[in-house]
Amino acid sequence: MTDPNAPRPHFKHTFLTGLLTVVPLALTLIVSVWLFNQLTDLIPALLRQIPSVAVEGLLENPAFVLAVRVIGLGMIVVGIYFVGLITKGVLVRELLTALENLVERVPMVGTLYSTIKQMGNAMFHGSGAGMFQKVVLIEYPRTKCYVIGFLTADGAAELNARTGEDLISVFVPTTPNPTSGFLLMLPRTDVIVLEMTVMDGMRLVISGGAVRPPGGKAATLGPSV
Secondary structure (H helix, E strand, C coil): CCCCCCCCCHHHHHHHHHHHHHHHHHHHHHHHHHHHHHHHCHHHHHHCCCCCHHHHHHHCCHHHHHHHHHHHHHHHHHHHHHHHHHHCCHHHHHHHHHHHHHHHCCCCHHHHHHHHHHHHHHHHHCCCCCCCCEEEEEECCCCCCEEEEEEEEECCHHHHHHHCCCEEEEEEECCCCCCCEEEEEEEHHHCEEECCCHHHHHHHHHCCCCCCCCCCCEEECCCCC
16 A cells, blocks of 8 residues: 655656646636737727728738737726726716616616626625625535525515425526526525625635635524525
């Protein structure tokens, strides 16, 4: 039997150490390049609409196209920054609030907007208020198999009456894209509430379990929640 305490071979241990260093950096680079291309693809396409031989010649130069993309990305960042500054104004905030209320009243579109906004708040501000109240753990799709979900609301009165159960609504997001998922109506006693924040729960889902939040106590979801 192999001694578990025996030292690993030097090459294998060093290679694994290098792999664990390179893979996160490579994935970060790939995602960053993909986002960069998605954000700046429109700029060369717009320049190609200019009826000019000189512009067409410049667009054949990869260095020029890259420079245009970088400048365009910088303009996007600056534009978003100024939007943030303008949004801080009271009048603009009221106008945006009115616009948000209008959007949220549109069937389907309002639900999608509200979901994305809540996820954004959870990711960047750690807000657990609103749609996502708590992070929960449920057995799905079979016993002894658990998934992360987010408590959204108590079950509707008609559902409770029809089933004879005290139901709650749990949104189970997909990985790594938490903007999609499915809704489960579960008995309150079958749901375990976690102490981690909504932001930590989102990070856990998006990272596929790689980013683990600090440990905490867990308890069965009781009538007070």
